[in-house]
Amino acid sequence: MxxxxxxxxxxxxxxxxxxxxxxxxCAGVDRAIQIVDRALERYGRPVYVRHEIVHNRYVVESLQARGAVFVDTLEEVPDGVPVVFSAHGVPKSVPAEAEARGLFYLDATCPLVSKVHVDADRHHGAGRHVILIGHRGHPEVIGTMGQLPDGSISLVETVEDVATLPGKDDRGAGLAYVTQTTLSVDDTAAIVEALKARFPEIASPHKEDICxxxxxxxxxxxxxxxxxxxxxxxxxxxxxxxxxxxxxxxxxxxxxxxxxxxxxxxxxxxxxxxxxxxxxxxxxxxxxxxxxxxxxxxxxxxxxxxxxxVREENVSFKLPRALTASEPA
The missing domain is CATH 3.40.1010.20 (4-hydroxy-3-methylbut-2-enyl diphosphate reductase, catalytic domain)
Known part of the structure; x- marks a missing residue:
């Protein structure tokens, strides 16, 4: 310098x-942007993207200049064009809607967010009620809550919210928690401590959810x-x-x-x-x-x-096979 x-x-x-x-x-953001880039190269413009691919206007505007079209719902996506789901993940209803319409879609959900989806689904399958630690209204939280049927997952944003959860006398054997991947490490630790104090038998993630x-x-x-x-x-x-x-x-x-x-x-x-x-x-x-x-x-x-x-990072995630195969999907 x-x-x-x-x-x-x-x-x-x-x-x-x-x-x-x-x-x-991070690796998830890098992968998501590459997915839109590769889709534009392979399929030409326009490529539709449901919600901002990542939360950054510079990135979004750069991709728009290349032919990406950002929309809020699949209803805005015309037939016959590719659509990419953002890195934050989407409810299960979104790919189901795309498939019902015959849309070709690429899922740019960060694999670490997908891990949370899988864990939530696993706990639900085991008969547990899932508690999600996260921020209401964030796309990742909407996507994670949308993995399970209504009433199967509850959102907790603060330590104080833990006290309002039902099951006052329940030790938590029928509960599990997962977290949004982008939370404050310290805040989340405090919420987890409160959950475990109230529900000693609550099931924890096998591996920390915060990425x-x-x-x-x-x-x-x-x-x-x-x-x-x-x-x-x-x-x-x-x-x-x-x-x-x-x-x-x-x-x-x-x-x-x-x-x-x-x-x-x-x-x-x-x-x-x-x-x-x-x-x-x-x-x-x-x-x-x-x-x-x-x-x-x-x-x-x-x-x-x-x-x-402070730390070295060498994480990378594979692109969808549709973008790496020799012939376009």
């Missing part, structure tokens, strides 16, 4: 940027928060994992933590009193947006960048 500019009289001094690693795209990328990015933010005066999280306001990073930074002691979508939304002068700034990016934010923000600061003042690597 370039050396900091010479400080001008009365101007802001050099800025040290601590760049969290890992940050940005590796969410966990790693939160861990990196906690470490950075101890060293910086302010923190920027690059991501979208409708991105659960990005919003959780802001909360994690604040709770770890960085009072000046904020979300920014891209450099154009940033007032660099607001950080003139900051000498050490942390930067990370949510799992659906591309690296180009990180570079944009750094360059915005570099145009305003001298900048030194240090990458603080």
């Amino acid at each position: 370039a050396d900091p500019k010479t400080e001008t009289a009365g101007g802001p001094g050099p800025l040290d940027i601590l760049l969290a690693a890992p940050r940005g795209f 590796y990328a969410t966990t790693n990015r939160q861990e990196a933010v906690k470490i950075l928060a101890e060293r910086v005066e302010a923190m920027l999280v690059i991501g979208a306001p409708n991105s659960s994992n990005s919003m959780r990073l802001v909360e994690v930074a604040e709770r770890a002691g960085c009072a000046r933590a904020q979300l920014v979508q891209r450099a154009a939304d940033l007032d660099c002068t607001a950080f003139d009193d900051v000498r050490t700034l942390g930067i990370t990016a949510g799992a659906s934010a591309p690296e180009i947006l990180v570079e944009e923000v750094i360059e915005a600061f570099r145009a305003h003042r001298g900048v030194r960048v240090e990458e603080v690597r």
Whole structure:
């Protein structure tokens, strides 16, 4: 990285940027975007996508420019064109509707979200009532709750919600819990503790549901928060994992933590009193947006960048066979 500019009289001094690693795209997001890209290459434009493929406007607008059409319902998808389901997952009724119409669809659901779907279905098949820890209205929560019949799954958002669950005298032998993959690790641990205290026999996931990328990015933010005066999280306001990073930074002691979508939304002068700034990016934010923000600061003042690597990530997920076979489906 370039050396900091010479400080001008009365101007802001050099800025040290601590760049969290890992940050940005996770394997599930990368796979989902590749699915839309490959579908456009293989089948031509348009390719329809039900809901935002991931929660990032830059990504969505880039794919729109290439011929992707984003819609809210399958009713908006004409016959004879491919449709992709977003990385957040969909209720079972959505592929069933697509099949009933004879639509060709590609499922870009993150495999780690699919794991939660499978677990919920397994517990339901074993006669357990499923409790989902998550945020009401989030697409992933809608998709997971839509895996089971109405009345078979209950949503819990807070520790306080646990007390309102039915079964006051029940030890929980007929219960199981699963979680949204992009939650706060600490908040979820507190809810799980409350569930187990009230229902000691409740069934747990075989493996933690919060995904590796969410966990790693939160861990990196906690470490950075101890060293910086302010923190920027690059991501979208409708991105659960990005919003959780802001909360994690604040709770770890960085009072000046904020979300920014891209450099154009940033007032660099607001950080003139900051000498050490942390930067990370949510799992659906591309690296180009990180570079944009750094360059915005570099145009305003001298900048030194240090990458603080907390974990290595080498996870990757396979693409659907329809996109890798020698002949198009």
